[in-house]
Amino acid sequence: MDEESRKQERIRRKRAEMRRRRRRALMIRRAVFALAVLMVLAGFIALVTAGVRAVKKNREAKGAAEAAVIASQEAEREEAVNDLIAEADRLASMYDYDAAAALLRSDDAYAETPALTAAVKAYEDRKAACVPLDVSTVPHVFFHSLINDSRGFDPAVNGDFVAMDNGCWMCSTSEFQAMLQQMYEAGYVLVRLRDLVVETVDGEGRVHYTPNTSLMLPPDKKGLVLSEDDLSYYHAYDNQGIASRLVLDADGRVVCEYTDADGVMHTGSYDVVPILNDFIDEHPDFSYHNARGMIALTGYNGVFGYRTDSVYLTRDAERLDPDQIVFLEAHPDFDYDAEVAAAGTIAEALKAEGWEFASHTWGHRHADTASLEALKSDNEKWVATVEPIVGKTDTIIFAHGSDIAGIEAYTADNEKYAYFNEAGYHFYCNVDGSTAVWQQIGDGYVRSGRVNLDGYRLYQTMTGNERSSEVMAYLGIHDVAEFFDNNRVTPVTIP
Numbered sequence: 001m002d003e004e005s006r007k008q009e010r011i012r013r014k015r016a017e018m019r020r021r022r023r024r025a026l027m028i029r030r031a032v033f034a035l036a037v038l039m040v041l042a043g044f045i046a047l048v049t050a051g052v053r054a055v056k057k058n059r060e061a062k063g064a065a066e067a068a069v070i071a072s073q074e075a076e077r078e079e080a081v082n083d084l085i086a087e088a089d090r091l092a093s094m095y096d097y098d099a100a101a102a103l104l105r106s107d108d109a110y111a112e113t114p115a116l117t118a119a120v121k122a123y124e125d126r127k128a129a130c131v132p133l134d135v136s137t138v139p140h141v142f143f144h145s146l147i148n149d150s151r152g153f154d155p156a157v158n159g160d161f162v163a164m165d166n167g168c169w170m171c172s173t174s175e176f177q178a179m180l181q182q183m184y185e186a187g188y189v190l191v192r193l194r195d196l197v198v199e200t201v202d203g204e205g206r207v208h209y210t211p212n213t214s215l216m217l218p219p220d221k222k223g224l225v226l227s228e229d230d231l232s233y234y235h236a237y238d239n240q241g242i243a244s245r246l247v248l249d250a251d252g253r254v255v256c257e258y259t260d261a262d263g264v265m266h267t268g269s270y271d272v273v274p275i276l277n278d279f280i281d282e283h284p285d286f287s288y289h290n291a292r293g294m295i296a297l298t299g300y301n302g303v304f305g306y307r308t309d310s311v312y313l314t315r316d317a318e319r320l321d322p323d324q325i326v327f328l329e330a331h332p333d334f335d336y337d338a339e340v341a342a343a344g345t346i347a348e349a350l351k352a353e354g355w356e357f358a359s360h361t362w363g364h365r366h367a368d369t370a371s372l373e374a375l376k377s378d379n380e381k382w383v384a385t386v387e388p389i390v391g392k393t394d395t396i397i398f399a400h401g402s403d404i405a406g407i408e409a410y411t412a413d414n415e416k417y418a419y420f421n422e423a424g425y426h427f428y429c430n431v432d433g434s435t436a437v438w439q440q441i442g443d444g445y446v447r448s449g450r451v452n453l454d455g456y457r458l459y460q461t462m463t464g465n466e467r468s469s470e471v472m473a474y475l476g477i478h479d480v481a482e483f484f485d486n487n488r489v490t491p492v493t494i495p
Contacts, residue, residue, distance in 0.1 A: 081107075085119050093284040095189070095217060097127035130216035135196040138223035139436045139475060140429065140450045141183075142296075142397075144230055146173045146271050149241035149261055150487040158240055164495040166240065167488040168456045173275065178483035179453060179475075180279050180286075186476020188224040189217060190280075190291045192356065193395070193427055196223070196439075197446055207426055208443050217288065224475075226293035227397060227429070227450065228272045229360060233305035235323035243270040245305020246346050253277065254349050257305070277353060292353060296360035296397035296429075299386040306343035309385050312336055340389065347390045358395035358429070362386065368402040372415050379423060394426045401431025401452070409442055421445065433457065434467055436474035451475070458484055459492035 084107060091100035101120045110116050147153065147170050155163040171179075197209040217223070233245050243256035247267065254277070258270040269275045272293070280287045302308035307327065311319045313336040315328065328334060347357070361367065362382035367375060387393075398404070404416040410428075412418055420428070421444065429448045432438045438449025451457075451471055460468035462480040472480070 081113060081115050085115065088119060088123070090284050092123050092126065094287050094290055095130070095285075096289045097123040126218075127216070129218060131219050132213050133191075133215040133217050133221075133223050135211050135213075135215065135223065136439060137437060138191065138196055138225060138439075140193070140225040140227065140448045141453050141475065142227040142229060142431075142450045143176060143272050143453055144170050144228070145233065145237065145242050146171055146176050146275070147241045147485075148173050148243070148258055148270050151261055152240040152242060153485070153487040153489060155489065161495060162240065163489055164493070166455070167490075167492050168494055169452075169454050171454055171458070172485040172487070173270065175458065175483055175485055176272065176275060177279075179477050180276070182477045183224060183475055184279075184283055184286050187220050187222050188286070188476065189221045189288050190226055190286060190293070191215065191223040191288045192291045193225050193294065193429075193446070193448055195288065195291070196225075197441060199426075206444060209426070209441050209446050211441055215288075223288070225448065226276075227296055227358070228293055229296045229397065229399075230298060230364070231271075231273070231295045232298055232301050232303050234301045235327055243305070246271075246273065246350075248345070248349055252349065254346060254353060273350070273355065287354070290354040292355045294356045294358050294395065294397070295350065296358045297386055297390065298360045298364045298399070299362040299382050300364070302339070303343050303386060303389055304346045306339045306346070307334070307336075308340050308343050308389060312339070343389050351391075356395070357390040357393050358397045358427075359386070359393060359425070360397050361399050364399040366400050366402050367398045367404050367416065372419060375416060376419060379420075383423075392424065394424055395429070396420060396425045396427070397429040397450075401433075401450070403428070403430040403447075407440075409440065410445055410447070417445075433471070436471045453477075455485075455488055455492050456494060459488075459490065463491075 084104060088100040088103045091097075091103065101123045104110060104116045104120050107113065107116055147166060151157045152166040152170060152172075153163055157163075158166075195215055196212055198212050198214075200208050200210075202208065215223070231246075233243060237244075241261070243258040245257050246254050247257055249255045249267065253274070255268050255274045256270040258266050258268070260266060269278050273295075276292060280292070297303050299309055300311075301324075302312070307324075311324065312328065312334065320328075350357075359379070359382050361375075362378045362385070365375065365378050370378070404410075404420070405414055410417040410421075426444065427446045427448070429450055431452055432449030433452050435449070436451060438447075440447035453475075457468055457472070458480050461472045461477075462484055472478070
């Protein structure tokens with residue numbers, strides 16, 4: 001091969017080599033590009049997948065949160081419904097079926113809540129099963145302040161007369177609790193004295209009363225009126241195991257202060273008011289429409305253990321008795337206005353709990369033997385010193401179980417009745433221990449004979465007195481010897 005041919009061959013081979021190199025470079029670039037595309041695509045796919053997963057996760061989280069909110073709302077609603085039904089059930093337990101139903105119907109979602117509609121239906125059925133109470137069969141029982149320890153019955157502590165007096169007219173806390181339980185088990189339900197009648201007022205402002213035929217209770221229930229006399233915690237009660245005053249506890253409930261034989265002060269249920277409140281808390285069906293009892297108040301030593309009579313302010317030497325002098329000397333920082341304010345707070349709390357107030361005359365007067373002028377003067381003192389604390393009342397519970405007439409009806413010719421009627425009293429209570437029930441519903445007044453449940457009644461029943469036994473049997477009280485307080489001196493006689 002000549003030189004020119006060899007030259008051309010070298011050129012050809014060089015060009016071929018260059019083409020191969022270009023092809024390899026192109027293939028490499030294509031491979032790199034393809035790899036880059038694959039990597040980008042893989043990244044994109046990974047990103048999309050992660051996004052999808054994130055969206056799904058977010059959706060799942062959002063769904064779980066929404067479900068948790070719904071579950072919480074449902075739980076809160078269920079709790080609110082249960083609380084509402086519990087409140088309504090208490091009203092229904094006290095035979096106030098209409099109020100119970102109205103409370104549930106006030107719920108915004110009442111119609112869509114089966115538990116509420118079912119409860120209302122149950123209340124309506126219970127109401128339909130009730131029957132009118134025969135108000136002429138309702139007894140009225142009463143108590144004095146209760147004795148918490150043996151001092152009140154012990155002649156060695158307070159002398160023979162005080163021991164005999166307390167043994168006759170007082171009960172111990174354990175006796176009171178036993179009688180409450182037995183009357184409850186016998187089917188009795190507390191009602192208000194005014195529940196027994198219907199009051200109307202004519203065009204001239206005169207009130208008129210007729211028996212209430214619409215007081216409805218279940219067929220196995222019976223009505224009972226209760227009152228407590230002398231809730232003033234007199235100075236004379238000191239060191240007798242009786243509470244010293246009413247106070248409010250941390251929850252705003254009315255309780256007692258009581259100092260035991262060792263001089264230790266206690267706060268709690270040591271008299272009729274808080275013990276009865278406790279009993280109704282446990283047995284709401286012992287109370288018709290939240291009825292409690294009626295508190296009969298004098299005024300000469302104040303009320304509820306607070307020294308609110310004006311003599312503690314004026315310190316009139318002619319009016320102060322020895323006990324009051326001793327008290328004021330022992331309390332040089334006594335603040336009359338603070339005492340009145342505290343008593344007013346107790347009165348409002350008592351009313352909120354369902355208690356009512358009555359005059360017991362300011363000076364614990366014998367209404368049967370006191371002159372008309374003496375009763376007028378006495379009532380004016382009550383209105384001046386007690387009424388501003390407890391409010392106006394239309395009820396008078398005569399002290400000493402007396403009355404301003406015999407069993408005959410009150411008439412306008414009776415000057416004492418005419419005065420009390422004009423003064424705004426329309427409910428009058430005496431004591432008739434010979435029978436379980438004594439009532440007189442006049443055109444413009446109501447009279448109620450009360451049964452004394454005290455040491456004398458218990459002792460007479462325990463020793464076989466026929467009348468006392470009949471009265472106690474009517475009240476469902478039995479086996480007196482099992483709860484009779486043997487700290488009491490026997491025989492129990494009227495001092």
